[in-house]
Amino acid sequence: MKTSRQNTIIIFLALLLLTGCEKEINIDLNKSNPKFVIEGDVSNIAGNSKVRISKTLDFDENVLYPFVSGAFVTITDSTLNRIDTLTEKTIPGTYTNPDLIGITGHTYNLIVKIDDQTYSSTSTMPIGLTLDSIIQENLAGTGGDLGIPEGTSQPGDIIQIRPYYINPHTADEYYQYVVKRNDRLLNNIIPRKEMASSGSSFIFPLFIKAKKNDVIQVDMQFVEKKVYDYLYGISQNYGQYSATPSNPEPNISNGALGYFKAHTSQNKTIIIR
């Protein structure tokens, strides 16, 4: 008796707390003309610089994104006036050159030629901040995420991880977290910024779903503002309450989607307690 009453009330509350009921629905979404998507990365870590080229799909197609082979790709370090050509090796659609290692403060020009079309972009690698450590601040027992309790999640689901810098920042800093859990990339584009005016005392933490003994690898990539703006635009398109979802302005010419980002990379790993 007691249980059934409890359940009734819990169901009632679950409704009230807006978990509602969910189902898949069919929506007639328009077809779109395929466009090129260019992801250009210049990293300060050897072997991490690459350019990946793919194409867009209609919403209802399988997510096997067509890669674009046979493009001509160069990246120029305009500070040193040095040109590197990137070529397709083992992975189709991914163009690399092991000699290309980014240097902070340098400006890079990307040129991609596909058929007779040229796409270009410029990006400067910021100096960024030096990461000292990342610390786990466990929120065990709080149940659910920061928002509304999901009602099904187990205690300790959400782990709070906070980065600490060595040098206090004096300028506006833009960065992106790339997070791996047990060597698997987590599905999140997490752009962040620290404004100079905010001071260094308040560092916004990361919230990650993890359990005890999971290995969390955090890559903190400092990027320039226009790259941040693009990534931020993408991240705003997720979630239920995005104000005005739309395609953010890419920093690549000629109507291609994607970005060209010269970034510094700093990796830290922790094991969840």
Add this chain to the structure above:
Amino acid sequence: MKYQIIIIIFILSFTSTLLLAQKYTISGYITDNNTGEYLIGAVVRVKNSPDIGYGTNNYGFYSLSLAKGSYELEFSYIGHLKESVNITLTANQRINVTLKEAPNKLQEIVITSNNDNANVRQSQMGLQKLNVEVAGKLPVIFGEKDILKILQLFPGIKSGGDGQSGFTVRGGTIDQNLILLDDAPIYNASHLLGFFSTFNSDAIKDVSLYKGTAPAQFGGRLSSVVDVKMNDGNNQNFDVKGGIGLISSKINIEGPIQKGKSSFLFSGRRTYVDAFLKLFDRFKNNSLSFYDLNAKLNFKTSDRDRLFISGYLGRDALELNKRMGINWGNKTGTVRWNHLFNSKLFSNSSLIYSDYDYKIDIEDPHNEFSILSSIRDWNLKQTFQYFPDSKNEWKLGYNIIYHTITPGLINFPSATTMSNEEPRNGMESAIFATNNWQATNKLKINYGIRFSSFMVLGGSDYYNLNADKNVIDTIQQAGPIENYLNIEPRLSLSYSISESCSFKMAYTRNTQNLHLITNSVSGSPTDKWIMDSNNVKPEISDQVSLGYFRNFDDNIYEFSVESYYKSMQNQIDYKDNADIQVPVIETQLLYGKGRAYGLEVLLRKSKGKFTGWLGYSLSRSEKQIEGINKNHWYPARQDRTHDISIVGMYEISNRWNVSAIWVYRTGNAISFPSGKYMLEGQTVWLYTERNGYRMPAYHRLDLGATYKLKEHKLFNSELSFSLFNAYGRENPYIITFERSGNDPNQTVAIQTSLFRWVPSISWNFTLK
């Protein structure tokens, strides 16, 4: 030049009325015999010339002037017995009338109009009046009757949907509705995520909603004015009533302080969901509740003076995991003084305070802070009502509001207050004049003008932005930053073809100086109110409307068709990929124009055992803003093509009443992805146009019944049953797009819906 002519015409028409031949004036108050409540919109009719009918004002006062002679006057009000008085007019006379309630009120329920054919005869267009009693007869979610929800069943007034608090009127946004409770603006009229409104219907006397066509004494919003009047309190007898419902209970106590002269009213309502929550380990750290308190005092200090003091306090609190708390609420207070200078000049002075705030508290081991936002008004309003003769009724006055908006004050307990933005102040003032003129027996004209000004006061930071919307410098000055002046003409006329048929037309200009910045169609407690600034200009709308009104079968059936076209300037929308959390929100906003047009049809039966109505609106609302949707026109989020409401109530017996509501609405306009691509190893969406898609249509059937229980020697009571969403339609609340759980190679649309089949029961009583 155009305006100068308007002003001259005004002065001429006003003075000309003063020069008319001397007549005698009959004036007085009309009150309810049983409660002493002033009856708003009660009708005085001169029997000898039945074409002339006069309504009482918001304080139950009437005044009319007639030539010397003998007359029979008839006084009437819905649900009350008519009263006739014979007079011989040789001097000015005061006639105060009390009307008795009709013995079987249930059979006499008239939903709106007080006069049988008032809908046809009045010059006012786009007006929806609501009698509070009808609220008790209709099914509502959780058994809580709600006047705002019932207004949303009339054409042109559209609900935001389940779990959404606001409503939109004629293609406007939710912030374009001015909601007044005893003249005090309510900035967030919803409780508990929009399932309830802040109006406890036990304490409410009268509700009028003007669909953008309000006369000149109202101003400050583009789309509508909802004028809610609280009961004054019974000055004859003590009266206690209340209700016990599934999730909340309420009580209403009123009575005389000095019989016939003064009275008090106290009304309270509270939910008890949080008490249940405490019982369970899983939820004991969460809470969700709201309460409302209404109070009013009313004194007749002399034959010519009346003083009203009323207040409202309501608050919602939501606590999650003892770590995050959100609470919000309204506080209002109104002091009003009615004074009768003479039988032709009535004055009302109001001093009004209104405060809306919301507070978010975050507490975790490393961060503890709170964010406080608020909007506070001090408001002085003076209206003179002048009845120069039997054909004119003037209202003249002014209104001054001092606004203070705190846009999000962040407070760290460990440190000193850190503020993103300091409170901003603004002074909104207006003077107005309006006349209700019976030009001929067939033609009624209501014309008026409102001069409004908004002064953006200095003392806090304002920002100059460049073309890319980046802050280039900060303006810090003590004096006013800007002063916006507007002239708002209003005109509404009706031509009676016969006793039961009329044509009406209206033109109205409205302006708006406060704007709600929201990322949803219908609002959330964390939406941001802003004022005009150096960047944000007053919104302006010009609305033209035309209507045809026809009653059939001795006014048993009412039929009307209204159409409107509204053009709007300085409309605000977010730029693409707006960041809604930046400190300077103006950097995320773009401005442009809007247009809204539509057709509204209403067929209603308001007498007999079966009553109800059928409402339909066909409408469109669009915006064009440079920088959005490639500068092309795009649908506003609240744009809905079709909106249908069918409402029926049937009195089976003296004990049983049943009712049903069916609604159908086109889904809101929304931006959905048209494709997808891969970025950083993940699927992201490709968008094409702003609001180019539609949510699925919304429809729902609600059923209700009330049963009058056997009279007890101490109290009368009734049970209300209702079933919300009777056929369990899964109406969309949110639609998201994600990788399919079953097949990771597929992307799917996921719809979240809220309530299906919500039954409820409540017990309402009145102590004898």
